[in-house]
Amino acid sequence: MKLNLQQLNTPCLILDEVRLNNNIQRMSDKADRHQVRLRPHAKTAKSAAVLKRFQGTATPLTVSTLKEAEYFAEQGFAQLLYAVCLSPDKIARVAKLRQQHVDITVIIDSFSMATAIAAYAQAHQVRFSVAIEIDCDGHRAGLLPDDPLLVALAKALFVDDGIDFWGLMTHGGGSYDCQHWSEVKAHAEQERQALLSAQARLQQAQLVCPNLSLGSTPTVVAAEDFSGINEIRPGVFVFFDLFQAQLGACDEADIALSVLATVTSHKPEKNRIFIDAGGLALSKDRSTSAQHCDYGYGKVIKPDGTGFSHNVIVNQVNQEHGVIHLPDEVSISEFPIGSRVRVLPNHACMTAAAYPGYHLVTAAGELHWLERCNGW
Amino acid sequence: MKLNLQQLNTPCLILDEVRLNNNIQRMSDKADRHQVRLRPHAKTAKSAAVLKRFQGTATPLTVSTLKEAEYFAEQGFAQLLYAVCLSPDKIARVAKLRQQHVDITVIIDSFSMATAIAAYAQAHQVRFSVAIEIDCDGHRAGLLPDDPLLVALAKALFVDDGIDFWGLMTHGGGSYDCQHWSEVKAHAEQERQALLSAQARLQQAQLVCPNLSLGSTPTVVAAEDFSGINEIRPGVFVFFDLFQAQLGACDEADIALSVLATVTSHKPEKNRIFIDAGGLALSKDRSTSAQHCDYGYGKVIKPDGTGFSHNVIVNQVNQEHGVIHLPDEVSISEFPIGSRVRVLPNHACMTAAAYPGYHLVTAAGELHWLERCNGW
Numbered sequence: 179m180k181l182n183l184q185q186l187n188t189p190c191l192i193l194d195e196v197r198l199n200n201n202i203q204r205m206s207d208k209a210d211r212h213q214v215r216l217r218p219h220a221k222t223a224k225s226a227a228v229l230k231r232f233q234g235t236a237t238p239l240t241v242s243t244l245k246e247a248e249y250f251a252e253q254g255f256a257q258l259l260y261a262v263c264l265s266p267d268k269i270a271r272v273a274k275l276r277q278q279h280v281d282i283t284v285i286i287d288s289f290s291m292a293t294a295i296a297a298y299a300q301a302h303q304v305r306f307s308v309a310i311e312i313d314c315d316g317h318r319a320g321l322l323p324d325d326p327l328l329v330a331l332a333k334a335l336f337v338d339d340g341i342d343f344w345g346l347m348t349h350g351g352g353s354y355d356c357q358h359w360s361e362v363k364a365h366a367e368q369e370r371q372a373l374l375s376a377q378a379r380l381q382q383a384q385l386v387c388p389n390l391s392l393g394s395t396p397t398v399v400a401a402e403d404f405s406g407i408n409e410i411r412p413g414v415f416v417f418f419d420l421f422q423a424q425l426g427a428c429d430e431a432d433i434a435l436s437v438l439a440t441v442t443s444h445k446p447e448k449n450r451i452f453i454d455a456g457g458l459a460l461s462k463d464r465s466t467s468a469q470h471c472d473y474g475y476g477k478v479i480k481p482d483g484t485g486f487s488h489n490v491i492v493n494q495v496n497q498e499h500g501v502i503h504l505p506d507e508v509s510i511s512e513f514p515i516g517s518r519v520r521v522l523p524n525h526a527c528m529t530a531a532a533y534p535g536y537h538l539v540t541a542a543g544e545l546h547w548l549e550r551c552n553g554w
Numbered sequence: 555m556k557l558n559l560q561q562l563n564t565p566c567l568i569l570d571e572v573r574l575n576n577n578i579q580r581m582s583d584k585a586d587r588h589q590v591r592l593r594p595h596a597k598t599a600k601s602a603a604v605l606k607r608f609q610g611t612a613t614p615l616t617v618s619t620l621k622e623a624e625y626f627a628e629q630g631f632a633q634l635l636y637a638v639c640l641s642p643d644k645i646a647r648v649a650k651l652r653q654q655h656v657d658i659t660v661i662i663d664s665f666s667m668a669t670a671i672a673a674y675a676q677a678h679q680v681r682f683s684v685a686i687e688i689d690c691d692g693h694r695a696g697l698l699p700d701d702p703l704l705v706a707l708a709k710a711l712f713v714d715d716g717i718d719f720w721g722l723m724t725h726g727g728g729s730y731d732c733q734h735w736s737e738v739k740a741h742a743e744q745e746r747q748a749l750l751s752a753q754a755r756l757q758q759a760q761l762v763c764p765n766l767s768l769g770s771t772p773t774v775v776a777a778e779d780f781s782g783i784n785e786i787r788p789g790v791f792v793f794f795d796l797f798q799a800q801l802g803a804c805d806e807a808d809i810a811l812s813v814l815a816t817v818t819s820h821k822p823e824k825n826r827i828f829i830d831a832g833g834l835a836l837s838k839d840r841s842t843s844a845q846h847c848d849y850g851y852g853k854v855i856k857p858d859g860t861g862f863s864h865n866v867i868v869n870q871v872n873q874e875h876g877v878i879h880l881p882d883e884v885s886i887s888e889f890p891i892g893s894r895v896r897v898l899p900n901h902a903c904m905t906a907a908a909y910p911g912y913h914l915v916t917a918a919g920e921l922h923w924l925e926r927c928n929g930w
Contacts, residue, residue: 184643187620187643187644187647187930188643188930189930190930221873221874242873242874243874244563262818262830262874262875263818263819263828264818265816265817265818265830265891265892266891266892267560267563267564267816267892268563268816271563287819288819288820288891290890290891290892291891294892311819318828318872318875318877319818319819319821319828319875320819351872440641440643440644441641442638442639442640442641442695443639443663443664443687443695443696444664445695452639452694452695454638454641457839457904458904458907459930461838462837462838462839462840462904463833463838464838464840496694496727497597497618497903497904498597498618498619498638499638499694499695501694514666515641515642515664515666515667516641516642516643516666516670527873528833528834528838528873531834531908532907532928532929533929534929552908553908553909553910554563554564554565554566554835
């Protein structure tokens, strides 16, 4: 279908193919340059049509839910890493995927899970691939590199017959709290060092660690040295967003995702307009509120992707209303009722999750529908 | 199916039938007592099985999206009010519903929309039912009761052949900014007075105003006088949530909705646990942050619905991780990996929207699946 944004039901997601492909190419090039395997995190796009743009279904993927794992397996992707610590109730779903010859690796950070997986493996004659999560910055789960349990846990995984020890993984999520790019660079190196030091402890115990995997988008973009690491797992870089741009991981012109919305009301006495994209359509993510420029619930741009003379942002949301307080320099007459705007998201992963798919705008100006999977 | 929360995939929504029915009964009783029509806002539950609990498919409904309107029409509900100002691009979808004999009323606050609807009606031989939105507290869209345009706009709706003027509606959303229940009561009266004063202006112009409709959950719960009003449109009262409880619109024991989650990791050195319900499963709504007690991303309770000795809350979220900093008095040993917790939502409408449906727990302890509709 030839591009006609006016014909789309709003709110909906617009995905810019040129930017998407550039983002994918840039990250793929960096991985090639540093000779690390790129295992993109599918949690952002959750779309086979997007993730196939790496290396088709041969792309190794990171997933954030078992629903994603099942969806991508059905779409032909066979190398998956489920990057949230597994819990006992979810072992059977993982086993089912492995019985379907999906090479899915799970992560754990406790003996109780090692025991539970081993028991399941023995009872059901399934082999599991298990990695240990390392905590590189106190941001999330995982064992600290110097945790006394680390070596013992790895040993337990080695001796269990139904388990292949995959290696160590970490996520430098602390980079999201940085204010300056130099801090992100330091986080990236800290992330790498955490894995190397954990690996060294395993080596001292004669334990072979086949994989060292790291990655948040900011740290992977910032990192200049991946020595010793063999895998990176950035996610949001496929789309990028206002938070990433302001952190320095991309330019605003790299942001591939936006919400198309329609102007529904005017408040001329307050120089305010209302759009049909509110808290559900934009998400209530306020991550830019901790940054230099607070973009409210998103930055408003024109349907053609260009900006206004001054920053226009969605200042308030109700469930289905977005309220835009126009700056004095921008006239309400630029937004007739029924006209369209696009909203760049604070956090692409959160915003995209409200929708069943994307309207991809191709370089040739055509529209294609790309479905995504949601839920658990 | 007999209740076994351990068998459910997490995260998922648990809906307590006893509380749900009580919430519905209490509001229905209040509407009866005050002889006003209850038109519950379906935006919270978005589920025919829930909304049928009022008066079956004869229940008049408020909807927040046309997707909801189409879903409920398909489920047999034929009296709908779409409570977001209509935009020109959405007229055709409304027309289609009206041609299917769905009595859907739309709202507007501008001449440009009156003109657009009239033009469509004439071109396509469809009649529309149109209400004017009144702004009672500066919170959202709508015309102020004393706006010079009000009478002229109503007149325009009267003279247009394809339009039936339905009346005036308002939404006392300003009540969400109140800190004390006495302020909510004042807001409720302000909401009523706004409609009455707008109606008086129409009467002076010899314009008959068939309906006066108001309602946010807090103002409708607080109101003691509905004189002159014939319809109320509360929404979140079917489930209630932490924000409403803290505002005073309900007790915490009335909250019917919770997220069931599984413990995935421990950080004993920090007395922290991780659950598989993060920003997507709980939503990033932080509405309680402006209240006396900030519940983070939700309050954690036991699977049986009872609380802990001290407040346990979800302090941080990543996309699929919830991080709980346990108070010193609560031991991590109460949360073995794989055990279940429930999380009461800050804002039920936002949290429910991430899910395809509810696990209803009946008074008899059985589980039933109730689907909901999402998206636009």
